[in-house]
Amino acid sequence: MTTLAAHQHTTARWATTWTQLLEAHMTPALLAEGRALADSPATGALQVAQGFATTKITTHIGELRPRIDVPQLSETDWDAVYESIAAQPDIITSARTQAVTDLLTDPQYTAGIPILPAAEELTFTCSCQPEPGPCLHTAALGQMIANRARTVPIVLFTLRGRAHQHLKTYLRRRGNTATQPQPAPASPKTLLASPPVFAQTVLAQDARYRPVYLPHTPPLTGGSTTPVLESVTEQPPASCLPLQALSALVHAAADRATELLNGVPDPSAGLAADLARFTASTPGEAYTEQAAHQLGLPYAQMRQLTAAHRCGGNAAVETFLYTTDPGPEILAQAEEAIQPLRPSPFATLARDGNRLTDPAARIQLRYGPDRRWHPYIEQFGDWRVVPEPHSDPARAYKAARGALRR
Template sequence: MSHEDMEHDHRDVERTFAALPPAHGRGFAGTWWGQAWLKALEDTALDTQQLKAGRRLARAGAVGAVSVRPGRITAVVQDSDRTTHRADVLLEELDGEQWDRFLDMAVERARHVAALLDREMPPHLVEDAAAAGIELLPGLGDLEPECDCDAWDHCGHTAALCYQVARLLDQDPFVLLLMRGRGERALLDDLQTRSTRRIEAPSEPDGVDAVEAYRSGDILPPLPPPPELPPEAGTPPSLDTDTPPPAGVDPAPLRHLAARTAVEAHRLLARALRFDAEELLTEGELTVEQDAVRLSVRGPGKAVADRLADGSARDREGLARATRAWCLGGVAALSVLEEEWAVTGETLARARAALESAWDEDERPSLRAKGNRWTVVGTPAQLRLGQDGRWWPYRKERGRWMPAGAACQDPATALASMEAAGGAEPA
């Protein structure tokens, strides 16, 4: 063996990783195999206070360079009082027969080798190895601590070392394979040799066994937790640049459209994350007229508002009323504003029953009905019945009926919400 080969062999059975910077504000394991490593630690340690101490030390960057060898990882860890301790964590190596079974299994499934070369640890590889009787990831009690602080269980120093190694595993799963007894170069050389023999040997038809394919659907890693909903929609990028817009392009409508798109994206994200966000749209595609009303929310400039009014087939005053309705209930509120329909049959019977039971007899207001609209006699107040059976309060302002609140199942509540808002003109 040449001197160069001896140096490669030495590097292959021992790797030293420089001390990592502090990990403030981030987790120690982003990959599922890094999380499995930490689970083995946290399930084994008997003293949770030592685990917390280890996390603090690791986050503070108190773990020095980490040496990884077959069966052992080592680092010097500095305590908060600046004393240092050598911490070791032991992990049982695979024997020769186990490595043979693992390598034969990996060669049979080319995707395993490809994933390792991409520095990934696919769940299929771990599951297939387990089926062959080989546990790659540590389990309960597999991470054995040794520290010169003389702790008999995992102490803060060995815990800090394990948390730091989780970060190394995220970057390179070959670190785990080295701990199990085989360095990267030797492992890849052996895989190459076995792959060559397999190619030269008579091969079976390509494909995956149906049972194996069906079984693999249950061994995918869990999905990460959903992100938190931002408190409000983001701010679109600014269009104010030194470059003038191309001919025929008006920046003002683009700015408004980008802002409304951000608001709609926030609403859709809220619904996807199952937050109790106000639903402004019903399912289904909006008409051009409805979408023009949606885009008019939050006061676009005059030029944009004029274009939206044209697109909504309304004048500016009509668009303002429609926008006010939209803000109270989306498509349903817009329909109640603009559509008058005859209430008949069972729907009329339910509406009358709701009005009869909403107030005590001596408190019931005098109502005059026309279609789906009940006007309170002698007042500027009105109740409108929606197609979904909800009641919408309306108030007459400057001679026009205007939406005055959100829908309610109870007509008395709807009317009371309008009266509480105040501001109605005299009858």
């Protein structure tokens, strides 16, 4: 069996193998057209869930929703895959990151259970046609999955039924159990010399609750101190990120740690939310283009994700990316709340999932996972997020009108 060191760890085979699955269903010409459409501004963000992937494509006949379905692995299959990965020490390190080694595309490394589906297991559907089957839009969606898998293959884990986070948690717990020291058996003399169990318990409790006083340290004046990051001037090796990028990441991590210490919740929406949080920070703003490339998004759309995070955090990013179904009652209540505020009260209101659109006013409200309405305004033919989201749809509608006036 080839080891990771001998393989010279790459992730390219994930995308290559996925593309071969597409080639079993589509002609080279269709795949080429799909590749061009995937890079077009008309194509929205890639959305991957357990068992299927989809996206939104704007065309002259309206908004289309291509979808690719694959069968999910069973819980028993996943457990066997995890056991196999955990038994290969040279693979564990990469399996804990987003750049999982493409050795795992070979079932011999995953207990004989393929993480990638077989070609005949793929199902293609699209709202452009009544019958299932490949089309230009599903070809574009397939190319988007390949592009993402080329550098972030964990998207294929989600597609097959389990988020990569489960594997990381499993490996972490397994490692903790394996490295935990086992107490040596006590000799009879040790047992006789030790104090009674009750006395041991009392001593342990005394040690636990005894106050600990930190040594006195003089206050920092700031006059003669230099932040560690600013004192580093030598660039790291060529294989690492440049010093400026490392500094930006450290600043972003420090800001997030401060938020968590202050009790700010972290309902993560995944990689997109993490990158949007980074590019929304002052040090990370310069890396918006790299973040867009990492997510496979147009630069303008990454700017929108960044703006969404600034307006409403991770929930705003998820609301920007995904269309959900909150139910007709919530939308009906929102319609009633905003009706007195509409400049054209008799104009038609449009519903689309969690989105309530007032075309005449150029305003759209999107209901997010944080149970708040996120305001959007129409500019240059596109919907742009504006502050501030609110649980009251009327307040969110007023925020959108104010943004339009400004």
